[in-house]
Amino acid sequence: MKINDSKILEKLKKGDSKAFKELFDLYYLPLSTYSLKYCDSFSLAEDIVQDLFIKIWNDRLYMKFDKNIGSYLFKAVKNNTLQQIKKKYNFVGIEDYVNNLMVEEAVDNEYLEEKRNRLHMQIEALPKKSKEVFKAIVLDNLKYKEAALEFGITVNTVKTHYTRALKQLRNAVEIIIIFFFI
Template sequence: MNSKDLIILAKLKSGDPAAYKELFDLYYIPLSIYALKYCDSFQLSEDIVQDLFVKLWDEKIYMKFEGAISPYLFKSVKNNTLQAVKKKSKYHFEEIEDQINNLMEVENVDMVSIEEKKKKLLKEVEALPEKSKEVFKAIVLENLKYKEVAKQFGISVNTVKTHYSRALKKLRGSLDVIIMLLLI
């Protein structure tokens, strides 16, 4: 259980609106990447995560939790992404669901193999095109926001998102490791 979850949840329940931003900042990028495990669109994954946070705030869903909120967030993103894919998909949904069930769940990551996967990820990152590599490292390894990366490289936020999206598509097989890096 993530202790940050419990602290943020306690602040939310006590009425601290800054806690909502803390929760958003902590989980927005990991949840967006997690959604990519189930869809091919970074834009769709971001939309799903943003909608979840709006619902979380509007309906004060956080008031119902006693323990960590992260399992709810990840499960909701998975379910909402599957629903979106089902609506947009031309393929038979059972085939997609079978493929998804074969993917590694973020909650069940084997910590022993994380180091091996991390080494593999770093090799894959080094093979990325230069700009995508720089943007990816800034967001994931340096934990910078899109605006900060845009300013650092003198490019627009949309260009940052494009480079980041391209990097994530090439690193699709390592998304579980990327999520773990972002949450640690």
């Protein structure tokens, strides 16, 4: 278990809502992205992750995490996503559905290049500050605090710009996901 995770969990068990927000901020996007490996809807993926976080908040006093919270979250998201797919397809052919999703991820280079160009165009079309913040966080892998220092703005302003960029790029999320998993 990461030291940061264990501190967050200790605070969470005491009912600290800031710790919950920290956990949410740390894992929300990676979990949503992971869920998309198994389902074909970003909206469904978000719902699954949000439901998991609601369950964690509601059960925080009774939950015991002896292992890595990250592993638990990713396994729960995978299981919950597959359950939703089973419900959607009435338990018929779920293995075929999941296998088809995996096969569909195998795309040719020309298709990837086209999607990469489209993604870059959409990133470049973002407002200047949102684009800078997005690139710093996603491409340069900076933390919010580091980006705030680099641009001379507050952490909340960084989060605002990053959120705006993600909202505008949400239409291109399938493109982003392709590049995360290739």
